Amino acid sequence: MQRVRSSASEEDAAEQPRRSWKQDPHGVRLNILQVAREAFAQKGLSGARIEEIASQTSTSKRMIYYYFGDKEGLYREVLADAYRRTREAEDALELDGLPSDEALRKLAEFTFDNHRRSKDFIRLVMIENVHEGRHMPDSTEMSGENSSAIRLLEDIYARGLEAGVFRPGFSAVELHWLISALCYFNVSNQATFSHIFGRELFDEDGQTKLRRHVGDMVLRLVLA
Amino acid sequence: MQRVRSSASEEDAAEQPRRSWKQDPHGVRLNILQVAREAFAQKGLSGARIEEIASQTSTSKRMIYYYFGDKEGLYREVLADAYRRTREAEDALELDGLPSDEALRKLAEFTFDNHRRSKDFIRLVMIENVHEGRHMPDSTEMSGENSSAIRLLEDIYARGLEAGVFRPGFSAVELHWLISALCYFNVSNQATFSHIFGRELFDEDGQTKLRRHVGDMVLRLVLA
Amino acid sequence: MQRVRSSASEEDAAEQPRRSWKQDPHGVRLNILQVAREAFAQKGLSGARIEEIASQTSTSKRMIYYYFGDKEGLYREVLADAYRRTREAEDALELDGLPSDEALRKLAEFTFDNHRRSKDFIRLVMIENVHEGRHMPDSTEMSGENSSAIRLLEDIYARGLEAGVFRPGFSAVELHWLISALCYFNVSNQATFSHIFGRELFDEDGQTKLRRHVGDMVLRLVLA
Amino acid sequence: MQRVRSSASEEDAAEQPRRSWKQDPHGVRLNILQVAREAFAQKGLSGARIEEIASQTSTSKRMIYYYFGDKEGLYREVLADAYRRTREAEDALELDGLPSDEALRKLAEFTFDNHRRSKDFIRLVMIENVHEGRHMPDSTEMSGENSSAIRLLEDIYARGLEAGVFRPGFSAVELHWLISALCYFNVSNQATFSHIFGRELFDEDGQTKLRRHVGDMVLRLVLA
DNA sequence: GATGAATGAGAATTCATTCAT
DNA sequence: GATGAATGAATTCTCATTCAT
Incomplete structure (x- = not known):
């Protein structure tokens, strides 16, 4: 009952060392x-x-x-904090050396994996969408333009266009939307989807397959 | 507060005309x-x-x-009823005459439109996923195998394979998952996504574009 | 859920044959x-x-x-009916041929057994005592004077006195009270008593012993 | 309705004086x-x-x-507390100086008086028996073995046996059962019993008589 | 800063009883 | 007589929030 949670879900990889909280x-x-x-x-x-x-x-x-x-204030902070943490995780991705097509696939597949690891974050986003985004942090600090995901996509797509491997007609935000949709749904709707269609898609084999499909899908969409 | 709702959200196309409720x-x-x-x-x-x-x-x-x-009982019935209604809506789609590629695109785009029209349903599914599917109706009456969506996809994909226009390696459920993910996310995450990346993707032009991307994406994925 | 109880507890030895209730x-x-x-x-x-x-x-x-x-009316009838049935059961006891001491022991032990068999009745009496007897049937039809238990005791005790085996100083109602107390408690307080002191007194051996103690007790009390 | 009870039934002999309740x-x-x-x-x-x-x-x-x-939690605590209080009252009895036969009678008659004074406790026990003992406190703290009543009886009976005044064949728990039955019934069933057989047994004279009968009964049962 | 006690307003649920057919 | 539908008035219980120390 009085358990004090200090370490937590998968997502809390590194948390500050904690000793007596008192006076801290x-x-x-x-x-x-x-x-x-x-x-x-x-x-x-x-x-x-x-x-x-x-x-x-x-x-x-x-x-x-x-x-x-109050409760809502706490929720707001939790949400803002969760977005902040997610951004940080995304910043870790390095794709500079790769050709644009490989980079795009890798980005998609990295996102797929990343979402799978971030259940709590996804759940918070689900919940916030139920609330129609009423508690979203100020858009200034959230602005997507300068998220690393968008900047990566912009870069990759530009390179791909230039190299003639990608066809024109897409924006980075659109591509991000497409990738996000697939990777998000995979986590967010697992419960209902597997209830109706069975669990196969969500065991390791199924996920590996879906992950590849996601990569294929994004890549094939933009390939010239 | 004391308004009596009888006709309702977009989704309640035809509801029985109702007179004196008493003993009804x-x-x-x-x-x-x-x-x-x-x-x-x-x-x-x-x-x-x-x-x-x-x-x-x-x-x-x-x-x-x-x-x-009790409240949960009501919620369960609402959920079951919502799924039932959605199925019925899906049953309406007729693709028999079309070649497989056109049929597939049409199915994807129909789903896109359909999801946009079914906000309440999507919200219920979001909510139920937050509850980890604990209130889902008995899977017997829900089984996805015999949903018209799956049966259509099976048929289309089989035809496409046979005609040599589609490549092998997909199951109907996988295709359904991909299509659903895109169309669902478009509705479910509009609030947070547009908060971060702006509303452009969700105005009429944006949606038209996304809709086409979705069709492209699914089609290009399976094309031989 | 919709089980129709027709035969019931141990106490409903003979109940009317019942066919279609309709119009009955x-x-x-x-x-x-x-x-x-x-x-x-x-x-x-x-x-x-x-x-x-x-x-x-x-x-x-x-x-x-x-x-x-109403509910209370039903309860009253149930209670009155239960007393009626119990009386009928008591009427069955025949002790005429026995000498007074044997008869008294037999009466006590019969009561012991009878109470054990009449759990529901005892429970109703417990409940009615919680309600301080507010729903007891009219005393005219209930008057204890002419209950067979009292009449038997009067007879036995008078015979015992006359024969010089019993000492004077008791009334039939007092004796009835004493016997009832022991036999009633055995059933009514089994739950709490056994919780505190264990179940031994209530298994078959324990009950046989208590039964004899009860007989002994009553007999020794009045023996000259 | 809005009376604040602070001192209460007969049984609440000494309760703490209480001042401003706040933060107490x-x-x-x-x-x-x-x-x-x-x-x-x-x-x-x-x-x-x-x-x-x-x-x-x-x-x-x-x-x-x-x-x-919740309500049941409150009820449980009330019940446990009532048992605790009763134990404490029983602890008061001192019989050390008396010969075994006098001690036994005194114990029986003390119990008789004590039960009469403890209406609320008896009613709680009645009620709990209606609930089949489902809310009884943990038997560890309740164990009858080390109740003062049992220990007294063990001591008295052992002394009586040794002195040759008591006959063998009884356990302390059996004797406790017999005494309790008589004293409990006297309180618990007053309502229904007096309804049927009149109030005489329950006025002062009647009770004095019953009290003596109870003493006699227990004593005569075990006398050699 | 910190803690257990306190609270008002509200929310879910229950129950005996009556109505319409 | 018989039945399912309907109901008002309680009743239990919950929750965010504030107070006293």
Whole structure:
């Protein structure tokens, strides 16, 4: 009941070393954020319980209100934080050396894998879309233009065009939309899809196949 | 607040004309279901309020419990009913006369349009996925094998293979997954996606383009 | 769910043969009474559910109200009926030929056995005592003076006194009280007593022993 | 309705004096427990109303849930607390100086008096037996072996055997059962018994007589 | 900053009972 | 007499949030 979550889901690869939280405002904040992320990802905004979040925290309910104002405030921060973390993960991708077609496939497949690893993030996005994006962080710091995903795509696509391997007619955002759709759905709709059509697509073999299809699909779309 | 919803969202094409509800169990049930569909689609399972649903109904809160047992029971029925309706809509598609490639593109684009028209359904599916599919109707009546979408795809793909226009290596369920992913995401993630990358993709021009991309993508994937 | 109880607990030795209830007012009444007896015995007045009683009946809720007015009315009838049945069972005891001491022991031990067999009745009495006897049938038809138990005891005790085997100083009602207390408690408090002191007293050996103790106790009390 | 009960039934001899309840969790708990004890004793688990209990309390309905979780949780605590209190009352009895036969009679008669004084406790036990002991506290803390009643009886009976005044063949638990049965029934079944057989046994004279009978009965049972 | 206690407003659910046919 | 539908009035329980120390 009073378990204090400190390490967490797959996604929390590296988290600050944590000792006594006491008198460590920053640590307390992080601890709350982390527990709340899991809670909101699991149950949604209205489904999550402040009480329960607090109990899995190293501090008390009072501190949640102290730091985040109210439940919605906490949710907003969780969401913003989740986007921030995801961006950081995306920044890691390096494709500079590759020819444009290989780079594009690799980007698609990397995204596929990345989404699979980021269940909680995807769930938060699902939830936020149920709320019609009402709690999205300020678009200034979110602007997609300068996300590394978009910049990579722009670069790859430009190179591909130049090299004559890609056909014209696409924007980076469109390509991003297409890749995202496939990779997102794979995670977001696993529950209902597998309920209706069986689990085969979601075991290792199935996923490997889908991953290749996704790569093929994106590549074939733009190939000249 | 006390408005009685009888006709409803875009999706409720034809609903029975209804007169005095009294002693009209079927009518009462339908009326509740319809109001609840909108409510759950809007706010989710925990977010929706039985009270509020009841108030938009021609009957009372009590009758909701009479017919559906509890909130979750109502939600389950709403979900099952939503899937049923969607299936019926899908059954309408006729592609028999077309060559396989044209048929495939048409199926993809029809799905694209259909999803756009079925916001509430998509929202219910989003919500149910947040709940990890815990309320899905019995798979017997849901089995995807005999959904018209799958059967159409099987038929089209078989014809295409036979004609030598399609390459082998795909299953109908995989193709369905790919098409669904694209068309679903377009609706489900509009809020967050447009928040980050702007609304262009979602205005009429943008959608027309995406729609064509989707058709292209699916077709190019399987073309020999 | 819709099981129609017709035969029932141990206590319903002989119940009218029952065919189609339809158009058989007496049968319907009996059927309701019997189901209600079990329900009230099991869950008490406030704990029992009219809905549930009705569902185990061959008829509907409406008929319960038709025949018994309201829940309390039904409970009253169940209680009165239960007392009536118990009296009838007690009337069966024949002790005429026995000497007074043997007769007294036999009466005590018969009561012990009889109570063990009449769980539902005892439970109804427990429940009615929780209600402080507010629903007891009119005392005219209940008057203890002319219950066979009292009349037997009067007779036995008088014979014992006359024969010089019993000492004076007891009334039949007192003796009845003593015997009842022991035999009743054995059934009524089995749950809590065995929870605290273990089940030994309530297995077959334990009960045989207690039964003899009860006989001994009553006999030794009055023996000259 | 809005009376705040603080001192209560006969059984609440000494209860802490209480001042401003605010921030006095122990006091609040006790206050709730006491009011609930009376309510459950009076109306049973399903008959009692949380609302009504709350209104006789110095706090609110909400606090009942805060401290006891739900109605059943409150009931369980009331029951456990009632047993605890009863034990404590039993611990008061001192019989060391007396010869075994006098001690046994005194124990029986003390129990008789004690039960008469503990109406609410007896009612709670009645109610719990209707519930078939489902809410009994963990048997570890309840174990009868080390109740003072059993230990007293063991001691008395052993002494009586040794002195040759008692005959063998009884266990302390059996004797406790016999004594309890008589003393319990006297309270538990007063309502129905007096309804049928009149009130004489329950006025002062009647009770004095019964009390003596109970003493006689137990003593005569074990006398050599 | 920190903590357990406290709370009002609301939400889900239940139940005996009556109505319409 | 019989049945399923309907209902109002409770009743239990929950939740975000604030207070006292």
